[in-house]
Amino acid sequence: MDYNNVTETYDYLIIGSGAAGAILANRLSASGHYSVCLLEAGPSDRHPFIHIPAGFIKMIFNPAYTWQFTTEPSELTLGRRIPIPQGRVLGGSTSINGLIYNRGQREDFDHWSRLGNTGWDYESILPYFKRTEHSLARVTKYRGHDGPMPVSDTDWKHPIADAFIAGAEELGIPGNEDYNGHTQEGAGYFQRTIHKGRRMSTAQTYLKAAKHHKSLRIKTSAQVTRILIENERAVGVEYREARGQSNSQIAARREVILCAGAINTPKLLQLSGIGESEHLQGLGLPVSHALPGVGQHLKDHYSVRVVARVKNSRTINELARGFQLSGQILNWILRRPSILALSPSLVYYFWKTDEALPTSDLQGVFTPASYKEGYVGVLDDYPGMTCGVWQHRPRSSGFVRITSKDPFAAPMVQPNYLQDPHDREILIKGIRLARRLLESERLSHYMDGEVLPGGSTQSDEELLAFASRFGVSSYHLNGTAKMGPADDAMAVVDPELRVHGLQGLRIADSSVMPEIPSANICAATMMIAEKAADLILGSSHPS
Incomplete structure (x- = not known):
């Protein structure tokens, strides 16, 4: 890190403000003990079509508010490039998605646990699903009633x-x-994240509630271009507010938390020299930390x-x-x-x-x-x-792979449908x-x-x-930085979401899912963020 170029220092840096990042920004800043900076590559969520549920059709292909990614052609999709847009706005994909609230099956999470991810079985993660939710329609032991995210019946x-x-x-x-x-x-x-006729994104729920937290700083239009690694530790990030402008650096006293989604998370890891060594060296990137599983195991419905x-x-x-x-x-x-x-x-x-x-x-x-x-x-x-x-559970899997050192270039995405x-x-x-x-x-x-x-x-x-x-994508991409124990050579994070072999770097988004759930993935991603907040705060000691 070039400390002459460091503009600010925070305890926690969170990259991405979507289903996971917004939740972590709220939870980590709530106590006031820690300073938190949330960096979002896209703009604020002020566009009126974001807040009208039917505006989904207008927003999902709007490049001002979405990453307009596409898949690579394949024989079994007749050589088509299939659109896989992702949210690029405050609230991330929760500001532009299809609004369905669907957790998945008990068996999905019990299987995560059997793969060696202790603490991710259904009984262990159910409280985190409930913590996110304010159920407007039903009161049962399975549903949450005090959470920030309203869930309504059609x-x-x-x-x-x-x-x-x-x-x-x-x-x-x-x-x-x-x-x-x-x-x-x-x-x-269906049950939906809609209340009083309006979309309920994590920006409108978690971030809106956190705006009074003095310890939270939110930066929009700030695209992180690299995670800075020194002596096997993440010490900060480099970001740019627009093409052509110079980079700025922010330091992290405690952790960098990556919540950029199943495409941008592996892309940013690879740009930072974290990934499969031969691939990075072939692009002329120095290898900061060899992890062959980065970008692998991509799944989608x-x-x-x-x-x-x-x-x-x-x-x-x-x-x-x-x-x-x-x-x-x-x-x-x-x-x-x-x-x-x-x-x-x-x-x-x-x-x-x-x-x-x-x-x-x-x-x-x-x-x-x-x-x-x-x-x-x-x-x-x-x-x-x-x-x-x-x-529900496709066996086909693919990869996300950068093809250039240019942080603004789209990566290669091949789900192998x-x-x-x-x-x-x-x-x-x-x-x-x-x-x-x-x-x-x-x-x-x-x-x-x-x-x-x-x-x-x-x-x-x-x-x-x-x-x-x-056939098209259901926009349920996941698994590209999958969770697993140390003896899983393709695992990127451990069951506490810490990147294997590095200090000060965690991942909390759909990329850590070890297998695709039997559901739309937004609810499970929010659950991951709530559990991540407990994992992080449980290992921290305010002075």
């Missing part, structure tokens, strides 16, 4: 969605009032959507246009149920491809709306509905289940014919070709 119901849930029961998928409770399996309306036309009812496609949209806007202003206050998916179903399985291996989503080519973005011109599906034959088999079964759900007797009053993939697509080979052409 208040805008639709007869097509009701018919879909009834059709799922017709096929043997039971209704489930709380998939975040005792069991996940079943079908019903690859989703495919079956689309059908609708008869005998209006869908969101019509309600989002013209005079009818004006009525929905008025409802939103008056805090009545409105399509402006919806998550992109209204209904869930969790089910098995094989009755012999102990737990469900599929997640599905449904909404009385459809989008051009099945991709959430531009609504179709006709009344439509969509049933999407993905495999569908590479494992088992993943292809499960996804094809999932598409067939989605079709059966759309063809249920209870939904027949509204079903007006399948559009995608279309009735002529029947064989496994044809369905795989459809999935290869139209």
Whole structure:
């Protein structure tokens, strides 16, 4: 570190203000014993579309507020580059995501523990899920009631969605009032991080509550370009406020905490000389600390959507246009149920491809709306509905790898979707289940014919070709700095989230997940941050 260039010194430096970083900034600064600096590469979250849930469609591809990453082409995605945007704004991806609150299965976290991650079994981490949450709908031993993050039930119901849930029961998928409770399996309306018609991001909850903490400094538009390592210890960071400007350095007395997400976390580690030695040396980067697992073990949920036309009812496609949209806007202003206050998916179903399985291996989503080519973005011109599906626990994994020393260059991201034959088999079964759900007797009053993939697509080979052409990311990227014991050569952090072999550096975000959970990953990432706060404060001693 060039101490002549050090502008400030704090006890803790937190990189990234998303689902994890904002929580840690709140918790570590709350006592007033420690000074904390939170660095966010993006701007503040003042844009009005951030706070309107339906603004998701406008914000997720806005490069001013998101990292517009894409995957590398692959044979099984027909050479496509699939968009994988990540939040680049105060609140991170919680400011631009699909708003679903979904924790995952007990078995997910018990498996984390069996991999050698003591203290990460379900019973141990349940209190941290509860700590994040202010449940607005239910009081059970599984749910939190005093946390900063409001979680609400869907208040805008639709007869097509009701018919879909009834059709799922017709096929043997039971209704489930709380998939975040005792069991996940079943079908019903989603729980969301929406309150009084507005998005509840970690910026609007945790950071807003922490703004009065005198010990907290928040820097926006401050992109960290390197973690500074001296004598096997993280001592600070280098950051830049804009291209062309000179770098500044901030020192950390205690720890640097990396919360930049499953793409930017390994990217920043590699830029700092932490990673696979041969790769770093090939780019002309000095190796600060050899860790071959950095950037490896990338996983994501690859989703495919079956689309059908609708008869005998209006869908969101019509309600989002013209005079009818004006009525929905008025409802939103008056805090009545409105399509402006919806998550992109209204209904869930969790089910098995094989009755012999102990737990469900599929997640599905449904909404009385459809989008051009099945991709959430531009609504179709006709009344439509969509049933999407993905495999809970894909075996295929990939990597994140920088290709340049330029900190502003996007890294190579290759999830290797569908590479494992088992993943292809499960996804094809999932598409067939989605079709059966759309063809249920209870939904027949509204079903007006399948559009995608279309009735002529029947064989496994044809369905795989459809999935290869139209499948997309669920934006659930994780695992690129996975947690594991010291004898796991590919583990990057230990069960206390400390980077193996280094002092003063922890990681707390979705990149540390040792295996992908059976869920959207935001809730689990918030849980990781709450537990990280206890791990950090438990090892600190205020003077």
